[in-house]
Amino acid sequence: MNLEELNATATSERLARAKKRHHIHVCVGTACQALNSEQIAKALQAELKQRGQSHDAEVKCVGCPGLCSLGPLVEVESRVNGQATTDAPEEDRRKSVLYQFVKPEDAAEIIAHLDGEPVKRLETPLDQPFFTRQTKIVLENCGKIDPERIEDYIAAGGYQALMKALTEMTPQQVVDEITRSGLRGRGGAGFPTGLKWGTVAKADPNAYPTNVPEGIQSRKFVICNGDEGDPGAFMDRSLMEGDPHRILEGMAIAAYAVGANHGFIYVRAEYPLAVKRLRTAIRQAQRAGLLGNGIGGTAFSFNVDIRLGAGAFVCGEETALMASIEGGRGVPRPRPPFPAECGLWGCPTLINNVETLANVPPIIMKGADWFASIGTEKSKGTKVFALTGQVVNTGLIEVPMGITLREIVFDIGGGIPGGRQFKGVQTGGPSGGCIPAQFLDMPVDYESLAKVGSIMGSGGMIVMDDTTDMVEVARFFMEFCMDESCGKCIPCRAGTVQMHRILTKIQEGKATQRDIQILEELCDMVKHTSLCGLGQSAPNPVISTLRYFRDEYEKKINGHHKSKPNGLSD
Amino acid sequence: MTNPLPPLGRAAGNGAATAKPDDRLVSDKRYKIIEATMRRYGYQGHGLIEALHSAQEAFGYLDDFTLMHIARTLHLPPSKVFGVATFYNLFTLKPQGAHTCVVCLGTACYIKGAREVLAAIEAEYDVKAGGTTRDNQLSLLTARCFGSCALAPVLTFDGETIGKVTPEAAAQQIAQRMMAIRQAA
Known part of the structure; x- marks a missing residue:
């Protein structure tokens, strides 16, 4: 498919x-699907x-529109400018109605009200x-397009950025554009994306001994990291489920920029729906000539x-x-050399x-x-967060x-349910920290979060x-890190076990001041001597809770050791 | 010709021990699925994890015989195959029960009481997390987050996601589903 064919597909x-007066969007993300949203789509x-209205309205299964706590969600977009069909899609103005907690038996009522009041x-x-209050760049198509149809993505302007990069820009110009945008890695650490691309683009494939398996032609690679392991995070899942082509397009642009011809998407096996939709998307893109050879x-070729x-x-x-x-045990190795x-x-x-790759097509366009x-000055663009826990509106x-955090938790999130008090917000999963109420008015960017002892994390x-x-x-987080430590380096392998033991002791009321000291x-030892990010960040939840909620630790110690004021026992 | 396969050991189970190992590869069609996966990767070592995924999907768990078969076909030392199979949490070397219930213990679920849910199921079915009931009907597992945090606390029963569960209702919801499947069969 070349540019003309792409445009023709988009237009048709x-x-x-x-031509359809009503577009009915049913969310089939994991959360809504668990609540039978596919049945709803069928019923609609x-x-x-x-009712003989099929010519006039269409039902589309879409990705996550975000407000998972009110799911299953159904959105109806109806045309406002009269009844006549229009030949100019750009004049097609629509108004939307969003329905919450929809059940299959509500289908008749929704259809009956299509032309009247909602x-x-x-x-x-x-x-x-x-x-x-949201600004959608990465998620602009989620909840709007059918993730299993490439035509939907093309109609929304998809693959235009790839065409633009391939036909109008040199690889160096693509790298420069990304560098100038100030995009930083969305996986957590916030490394400048343009700098990384530039390094790979310049790297010599023959600098180190290689053993690429037979059948793979490339001597440079692009990997999309979809191993979203942080408990409580589902941004990448929603994106892979809701707009898989966007990720493929971002990868292809990246590959063109760095000179790679082969890419891998590494996805958690716990995300079967995301895997299925990505597989479908790859097949469709190959058939359309938007992946593969030429x-x-x-x-340009990219698989x-x-x-x-x-x-x-x-x-x-x-x-x-x-x-x-490569097919081995997933253990890290020391860097440098960097990947x-x-x-x-x-x-x-x-x-x-x-998420980083999903930001690429709009930057190019x-x-x-x-x-x-x-x-902000050092953190550009938007960030997708998975807002969960004790908050009214959970979702993406x-x-x-x-x-500010306050805007996220109280405006967008709708505050704390049940008249309870806000205590803190945990960002960055097991590698991050807890931010207490006193920092609610702090801006959310890479530097500010690091300053208060947490990290942006994956979101x-x-x-x-x-x-x-x-x-x-x-x-809880220490138990997580203890279980997930790969066992290669000792500080992480043994340190997490010891820290977990002390935390358990504190919980059981058997600890002393000395234990907190140890x-x-x-924390200090594991943080500074572990081999990889897992160990280096594993103490963060402990350090941040000790910093802001030390009284809770003290209470558990003093409550049980009143007789030993010096804090020493046994 | 000498056969490089080790004794079948615990993998053999009922009666299979008497059959020659190669017979099993022929008679059990499920090995064809694993074979197809390994072929897709040109029988090269980097297809190991995919091969293990196929095997686990086909058999429900990985026994010694299957691991040895994969090692031999991919020309990998058995230690490497065993090492990979035991490194990843998703692979299991033990047979599973007829049904599988996985309770999510991710942060959001944890904060919303997943531990109480797990405890309730453990008590009801007299099984510890990671184990299988004595009648081999239910395996109870835990997970590190399904990414369905908006539905917390979440569990899955035979792959079906059940959200917003309570300790009181969880065991009942599982019982209902098991009953429904039994009646359908």
């Missing part, structure tokens, strides 16, 4: 859509057929802060394979992830997070300056960098109310 698809379709009983306002009539994880958190670490793709120079099978390898105008949100945001026991939270020493 848009025209076909404009059957109802349309029965069903009040099910309606939830679209002008609530949850929707109005993409879009140019000389993508999916590799499944098998339940190892450490595989989110880049060197461990590569070891896993950008010596990565998969010894070849220069670009590893980017799902709209330009680096547009992207750099969003966000995308906000500009620099928004899990877990809100805690005053019933949450912070020591228990620290213990705990702090261990």
Whole structure:
């Protein structure tokens, strides 16, 4: 498919859509699907057929529109400018109604009200802060397009950025554009993406001995890291389920920029739906000539394979992830050499997070300056967060960098349910920290979060109310890191076990002041001497809870050791 | 010709021990699925994890015979295959019960009471997390997050996601599903 064919597909698809008076979108993300949303889609379709309205309205299964706590969600977009069909899709103005907690038996009522007033009983306002306060770049197509149809993505402007890069830009210009945009890695550490791309582009594939398996032609690789292991985070899952082509397009642009011809998407096996949709997307893109040999009539070739994880958190670490793709145990290795120079099978390898790659097509289309105008000075663009825990609106949100925590938790999140008090918010999963109420007005960007002892992380945001026991939270994360430690380096392997033991002792009321001291020493040791990110960040939840909620630790000690004021026991 | 396969040991189970190992590869069609996966990767070592996924999907667990077969076909030392199979949490070397219930212990679920849910199921079915009931009907496992945090606390029963469970209702919901399957059979 070349540029003309791409445009022709987009136009005909848009025209076909404009002819339908009503577009009914049913969310089939994992959360809504678990609540039978596929049955709802079937019921709506059957109802349309029965009433003879199929020519006039279409039911589409879409990715996650974000507000998972009100699911299953159904959105109805109806045309406002009269009844006549229009030949100019751009004049097709629509108004939307969002229905919450929809059941299959509600289908008849929804269809009956298509032309009249919306069903009040099910309606939830679209002008609530949850929707109005968000800025959607990465998620712009999620909830709007059918993730299993490439035509839908093309109609939404998909693969235009890839065509633009291939036909109008040199690889160096693509790298420069990404560098100028200020995009930083969305996997957590926030490394400047352009810098990484530039390093891989310049790297010599023959600098290190390589052993690429037979049948793979490339001597550089692009890897999309979809091993979203942080508990409480589901941004990448929603993206892979809701807009898989966007990720493929981002990968292809990255491959063109760095000179790779083969890519891998590493996805957790716990995300079967994401795997299925990515597989479908790859097949469709290959058939359309947008992946494979001679993409879009140019000389550029790029193939993508999916590799499944098998339940190892450490595989989110880049060197461990590569070891896993090579078919081995997912254990990290020391860096340098960095993957950008010596990565998969010894070849220069670009590893980017799902969300980072999804940011690439809009940057190429709209330009680096547009992207750099969003966000703060050092953190550009938007960030997708998975907002969960003790908060009214749980779900997926995308906000500009620099928004305050208060806006996220109280405006978008709708505050704490049950009249409870806000206590803290945990970001960055087992590698991050707990941020207490006093920092609610702090802007959310890479630097500010690091300053208060947490990290941006991949984007899990877990809100805690005053019933949450912070020591228990620290213990929970330490147990996680202890189980997930790969065992290669001793500080992480043994240190996490010791820290978990002390935290358990504190929880059981058997600890003394001395234990807290040892705990702090261990935190310091594990943080500074572990081999990879898992160990280096494992103490973070303990350090941050000790810093802000020390009284809770003290209470558990003093409560049981009143007779030993010096804090020494046994 | 000498056969490089080791004795079947615990993998043999009922009666299979008397059959020659190669017979099993021929008679059990499920090995064809694993074979197809390994062929897709040109019988090269980097297809190991995919091969293990196929094997686990086909048999429900990985026994010694299957691991040895994969090692031999991919020209890998058995130690490497065994090492990989035991490194990843998703692979299991033990047979599973007829049904599998996985309770999510991710942060969001944890904060919303997943531990109480797990305890309730453990008590009801007299099985510890990671184990299988004595009648081999139910395997109870835990997971590190399904990414369905908006439905927390979450569990899955034979792959079906059940959200917003309570300790009181969880065991009952599982019992209902097991009953329904039994009646359908």
